[in-house]
Amino acid sequence: MTSCLDIRPGEQVALVGGNASGKSRLAAAFAGRCGAKYISFRDSYGSYGDRNFFMQQRWNLFTLEGDPPSVGEALRESAAESPDPVAAERNLHGLIDLFSMGPLLDKPLVTLSSGELRKYQLTRALLGGPKVLVVDNPYIGLDPRTRNLLTELLTALTASTTVVLVLSRPAEIPPFITHVIPVENGIADEKIPLDEYLDAVLPPAVIRMRKVTIRYGNRVILDGLDWTVRQGEHWALTGANGSGKSTLLSLVNADNPQAYAHDIELFGRPRGSGESIWDIKRQIGYVSPELHRAFRMDAPALDIVTSGYFDTEGLYRHPTEGQRAGALGWMREFRIGDLADRPFLRLSSGEQRLCLVARAFVKDPPLYILDEPLQGLDEDHRHYVKGLLDRFCGAPGKTLVMVTHYPEEYPACIDHSLSL
DSSP, rough: OOOGTTTTTTTEEEEEEEEEHHHHHHHHHHHHHHEEEEEEEEETTTTTTGHHHHHHHHHGGGGSSSSSOOOOHHHHHHHHHHSSSSHHHHHHHHHHHHHEEEEEEEBBBOOHHHHHHHHHHHHHHHOOSSSEEESSSSTTOOOOOHHHHHHHHHHHHHTTTTTEEEEEEEGGGOTTTEEEEEETEEEEEOOEEEEHHHHHHHOOOOEEEEEEEEEEEEEEEEEEEEEEEEETTTEEEEETTSSEEEHHHHHHHTOOOOGGGGGEETTTTTTSOOOHHHHTTTEEEEHHHHHHOOOOOOHHHHHHHHHHGTTTTSSOOOHHHHHHHHHHHHHTTTTTTGGGBBGGGGGGGGHHHHHHHHHHHHTSEEEEEEETTTTTHHHHHHHHHHHHHHHHHTTTEEEEOOOOOOOOHHHHTEEEEEEO
């Protein structure tokens, strides 16, 4: 079935090209020849065929004659009209579970949000159990959170369905895609492995992990993790306590010796290729609860912040006047300049955390790893520091990986997420 698409078993493909490149026309032709299900999202209300229905009725819900159809009614009607209604009804129950559609079934179809509508459209498209699903412009009009949800849904489909996405921007290609077909002037180029294509068109990878599995005894902390972070991206790392977030960050920050036994690249170099841990740490601004607990020296707060230049848990080298001035400038930026001469251990927990966040910034590093940077801060300081994070981490070329259990603490620059 997929031979006409030149797709081998297990491959998931993206057709990528600029506006008017002909990619949608090619995708529709592919779908027609393969008998694939084709969905085209042309606006934030769903597929092109639904546009008039939604534009005319969404905002007139309470003036319609009769009751508008619910999601459940519309899906059951689609199942009944399919070539094999019995199989479609059976598929419907599984799709409702897969996409967590239960809470939506009683909602009027015209009241769905953009993200909810994507779930409805995918469910309807999959009722017939197609082996190949072609989705044109799946992310158009969606906010970052909804884009992430849609990616999770599409990823779940790949267990049983070949997914072909049609995209305009390489940055939109989700991780489950294995190969890319560039399209220009209506002509499809040869299929290219995803990493090879992205390395050619996107900024360089700062972090790249392939099939990383970390075990402690019988406990699996990370299981076959693939993760690539590119220069200028801003990631939210989420997950429950014990899900492996700290372990993952320790692999990046050169604190975990298991990094040498896995396929991990940092700043373009494989781990174990001759770089020292100090070569790695020099390029990272880091703060975490574990680091906070490690600082037990009752040195002046300015010394603690200045130690960020040397990636040490205390000031064991003589800094230059410029480094001291720079550290003091960052303390003032974080509104703690008046604490410079105070002993670190006599500060409040929140003041200590602010010192350690300032310490992460003194080197002006290309990569920030901020694990619970706002922990222990009052509301005023949380709001203020969040703004600073957005300002400094969102600068061109700066890369951020941030962990917090409070979604409202993420700065606006966050554009990617990984959930463990």
